[in-house]
Amino acid sequence: MRRAGVVALNTFREAVRDRVLYSLVFFALLMMAAAVAVGQVSIGIEQTVIVSLGLSAISVIGVLISVFIGVALVSKEMDKRTLYALLAKPVRRWEFLLGKFGGLVLTLAVNTAAMALGLLLVMLYVKHSLERSDAVVLVAVYFILLKLALIVALALLFSCFTTPLLAILFTVGLYIVGLYVQELRDLPVEVMSPAMAAFTKWLSRLLPNFENFNVMAMAAHGRAVPGALILQNTLYAVVYCTIVLTAAAVVFSRRNLK
Amino acid sequence: MPSSAIEIENLTKEYPFGFLHLKKKTSLEGLNMQVETGEVFGFIGPNGAGKSTTIKLLMRLIFPTAGSARILGKPISDVEMHREIGYLPEQPYFYDHLTAAEMLGYFARFQDLAAADRKDRVQRMLKKVGLDTAHKIQLRKYSKGMLQRVGLAQAILHDPKVVILDEPMSGLDPLGRREVRDIILELKRDGKTVMFSTHILSDAEMLCDRVGVIVGGRLRGVGAPGTLVDMKTQGMEILFELRGASNAPLLSKATRTGACYRLHVAEEELYAAIEQLRGAGARILSVSQVKATLEEFFLNLVGADRAQASAVEVSGK
Ligand SMILES: Nc1ncnc2c1ncn2[C@@H]1O[C@H](COP(=O)(O)OP(=O)(O)OP(=O)(O)O)[C@@H](O)[C@H]1O
Ligand SMILES: [Mg+2]
Numbered sequence: 001m002r003r004a005g006v007v008a009l010n011t012f013r014e015a016v017r018d019r020v021l022y023s024l025v026f027f028a029l030l031m032m033a034a035a036v037a038v039g040q041v042s043i044g045i046e047q048t049v050i051v052s053l054g055l056s057a058i059s060v061i062g063v064l065i066s067v068f069i070g071v072a073l074v075s076k077e078m079d080k081r082t083l084y085a086l087l088a089k090p091v092r093r094w095e096f097l098l099g100k101f102g103g104l105v106l107t108l109a110v111n112t113a114a115m116a117l118g119l120l121l122v123m124l125y126v127k128h129s130l131e132r133s134d135a136v137v138l139v140a141v142y143f144i145l146l147k148l149a150l151i152v153a154l155a156l157l158f159s160c161f162t163t164p165l166l167a168i169l170f171t172v173g174l175y176i177v178g179l180y181v182q183e184l185r186d187l188p189v190e191v192m193s194p195a196m197a198a199f200t201k202w203l204s205r206l207l208p209n210f211e212n213f214n215v216m217a218m219a220a221h222g223r224a225v226p227g228a229l230i231l232q233n234t235l236y237a238v239v240y241c242t243i244v245l246t247a248a249a250v251v252f253s254r255r256n257l258k
Numbered sequence: 259m260p261s262s263a264i265e266i267e268n269l270t271k272e273y274p275f276g277f278l279h280l281k282k283k284t285s286l287e288g289l290n291m292q293v294e295t296g297e298v299f300g301f302i303g304p305n306g307a308g309k310s311t312t313i314k315l316l317m318r319l320i321f322p323t324a325g326s327a328r329i330l331g332k333p334i335s336d337v338e339m340h341r342e343i344g345y346l347p348e349q350p351y352f353y354d355h356l357t358a359a360e361m362l363g364y365f366a367r368f369q370d371l372a373a374a375d376r377k378d379r380v381q382r383m384l385k386k387v388g389l390d391t392a393h394k395i396q397l398r399k400y401s402k403g404m405l406q407r408v409g410l411a412q413a414i415l416h417d418p419k420v421v422i423l424d425e426p427m428s429g430l431d432p433l434g435r436r437e438v439r440d441i442i443l444e445l446k447r448d449g450k451t452v453m454f455s456t457h458i459l460s461d462a463e464m465l466c467d468r469v470g471v472i473v474g475g476r477l478r479g480v481g482a483p484g485t486l487v488d489m490k491t492q493g494m495e496i497l498f499e500l501r502g503a504s505n506a507p508l509l510s511k512a513t514r515t516g517a518c519y520r521l522h523v524a525e526e527e528l529y530a531a532i533e534q535l536r537g538a539g540a541r542i543l544s545v546s547q548v549k550a551t552l553e554e555f556f557l558n559l560v561g562a563d564r565a566q567a568s569a570v571e572v573s574g575k
Pocket of ligand 2: 309
């Protein structure tokens with residue numbers, strides 16, 4: 001575990017030196033532009049516009065980082081053969097993998113927290129005050145972070161057994177499918193053959209459900225998120241990540257480096 | 259304590275290839291070999307012989323099709339045993355974003371060293387491999403030889419008992435090679451076991467207690483460099499200088515470079531030859547024994563292999 005921590009800190013340092021946090025500049029510029037624009041046109045809907053825009057930006061930036069860096073985490077080290085010397089050290093392969101995951105999630109947490117702070121500042125600027133109900137924005141950001149951790153785990157899993165390009169495609173594909181899992185669950189199973197119905201049911205359970213993490217509408221209107229949902233999403237992310245990372249560790253532990 | 263530092267038993271590696279991975283290429287075939295504690299062992303063979311394959315199998319970077327290996331009496335799957343091993347990969351490459359000192363510091367963290375000790379060691383190692391002036395440069399800006407040096411530093415940083423180096427001299431300038439030779443000898447003096455692969459036979463002859471010769475994935479011979487080849491003197495070589503003309507009969511057999519001549523004679527004809535040359539007014543510069551070298555042994559093996567391969571090809575038609 002301690003060794004995984006060592007790997008995680010190095011991964012964080014690498015991400016920082018590779019200028020991942022520059023995405024914050026982009027976010028800041030976007031939010032400033034939005035604040036100015038909102039200030040000029042709309043009356044009464046500033047909250048909705050700013051929060052929707054801010055959360056969307058946080059989510060999109062995070063997803064991009066998760067997919068691209070998540071896939072590169074292990075494949076880049078295999079490609080450049082930086083792994084060789086490291087794996088000869090007293091470190092297990094799953095510890096390395098866990099460290100890589102932890103390092104990127106830490107990076108995303110710092111990045112996302114900074115963007116959330118920026119969002120709150122812009123809200124303060126346009127509304128001149130913050131209320132208790134605005135804390136829902138933080139819950140929304142937390143959900144985004146959970147979602148990102150799940151994406152990183154998936155990216156890591158795919159990169160353990162396929163090429164980086166395919167891993168990116170699989171991860172993005174699964175993410176998009178995961179946004180619509182609810183639709184799959186709502187399909188009218190009564191009209192299907194029993195086999196088909198069972199298949200649909202299992203598929204909808206198996207696929208990652210990203211829809212539950214989206215509380216943007218609630219946040220935009222300042223409605224509170226129920227505590228049960230926070231608990232449910234946290235558990236869901238932890239369990240799902242554990243399963244995916246275990247699978248990744250199993251694949252990676254048997255893999256011959258080239 | 260077991261007497262063998264590294265014990266390799268029937269180690270075999272096949273790589274599947276082709277359609278549906280139906281065909282197999284054998285990179286290493288039933289390797290049996292021991293490296294004794296405290297010795298310097300040279301692993302020599304031509305390109306593609308299976309040297310790196312063996313070393314990567316030992317490091318669990320790839321997994322064997324069959325066979326097993328033990329290091330310091332422990333199975334190679336034992337992670338804790340890796341505290342006692344140093345490994346230099348072939349053509350090492352390290353994290354672009356780190357400086358040499360940061361990289362060594364990072365690796366040192368896996369070795370349970372106290373923080374102060376870590377820093378101190380890193381500095382000492384950088385000095386030892388001649389990088390103390392470059393330690394603040396990011397590794398992306400390092401030359402091949404510099405990377406090789408950092409690679410060596412990380413292999414011996416934690417004072418391991420067994421050091422396995424895959425072509426430690428490659429990419430180094432003459433000075434660097436000397437330094438690496440000195441480091442290997444120093445490790446030996448400290449009672450460490452060193453196994454290194456190379457194609458440079460003179461390095462192996464100079465450094466190794468024993469060498470193993472591998473060709474085409476099979477071990478062809480193990481032993482002290484001297485015992486692998488027939489050490490019977492194969493004649494004498496006389497180097498002499500001759501100004502002006504002479505009609506001594508031996509001169510026609512000598513090879514000439516300017517005023518210098520080189521002459522190969524059988525051992526029993528040596529004195530007669532010297533007499534004759536002196537009579538012709540030559541100045542003898544040196545007389546030396548001609549011995550078969552590891553190189554000839556090696557070339558013979560590789561040559562035989564090539565001949566065999568082409569014979570198989572012909573009979574296969
Ligand atoms: N990933 C791989 N897939 C298929 N074949 C491989 C793979 N890695 C190595 N080989 C084959 O295994 C054989 C041995 O390779 P190895 O790298 O061990 O040679 P080597 O003795 O280290 O040579 P060199 O002196 O060039 O470093 C070669 O024929 C090579 O083609
Ligand atoms: Mg090699």
